[in-house]
Amino acid sequence: MNKKLMNGEIPLNFKKNPYERIQWHDDVEDPVTGEIIEEGTPFMSEYANNFEWxxxxxxxxxxxxxxxxxxxxxxxxxxGRVPGNSGTFADTLDGSSNKIILDKAMTDIIEAVIIGTTTLKVASVNGFAPFTQVTIFDDLHSEDVIITEIGTDSIKVQALKNAYKKGAKVARSNVTVDTVNAEMGVGDWQTYNVELVEVV
Incomplete structure (x- = not known):
């Protein structure tokens, strides 16, 4: 058989049916003796995988x-609601490109801060800009503040209403997009246990 059987994922931009159908044949038996005169199509794993794929x-x-x-x-x-909009403000959360892009800028606070703090020492300032809103959160507290100034390794914000631990997040958007289920969920702050191992 010279058919090209499927054995994995295929590109979705095909122009003709990519599935090669198998023509199955039964065994031909002698009605008197029961002897197989002609063998039918054997059931092999490559045929079964062709079905599955x-x-x-x-x-x-x-x-x-x-x-x-x-x-x-x-x-x-x-x-229909806003003529000329052309879907600018729509996102079906399927991972496809869109006219609007979710701002995923996020960084870590590298020193614990207390209530009233306005200067945050952070791991990176990439993606942040003055006069934009960010969310600061850890496992206990969360609040939204406006950035007033960007430094080389710090971000100045409005006075904090809560205290935050070292490792707390500063994010433009605390959201997780699930493109499989087309859902938008709340992101989380995680902690990790690190075990130091001596290297000889």
Whole structure:
């Protein structure tokens, strides 16, 4: 058999049906003696995998088609409400490119701070700008403040209403986007236990 059987994921930009169908044949038996005159199609793992990958890739294609139709539906609905909008303020949370981009700038506070602090020493200032709002949070507290000034290794903000631990986060958006389930969830602050091992 010269058919090209599926054995993994395939590109979704195909122009013809990529699935090569197998024509199955039964054994041909002598009705009197029961002897097999002609053998039918053998059941082999490569044929079974062709089934499985064919089904898997078909569902991948259906999911991609659904995402594209969902984006078109949202864009059409927005155009009906705000002519000329062209879906600028829509995001179907499927990981596809969009006209608006989620600002994921985030950094760590490298020294614990107390209530009333206005200068935060941070690991990085990349992605942050004056007069933008950020969320500061750890495992106990959270608040939104406005950045007033950006230094080389610090960020000045409005006076804090809470105290924060070393390692607390400063983020433009404390959100996690799940592109598989097309959902937006709340990000979390995590702690880790580090065990030091002597290297000889």
């Amino acid at each position: 064919g089904i898997f890739n078909a569902y991948r294609f259906l999911n991609e088609m659904y995402r594209q139709m969902e984006r078109m539906r949202v864009q059409m609905e927005l155009d």
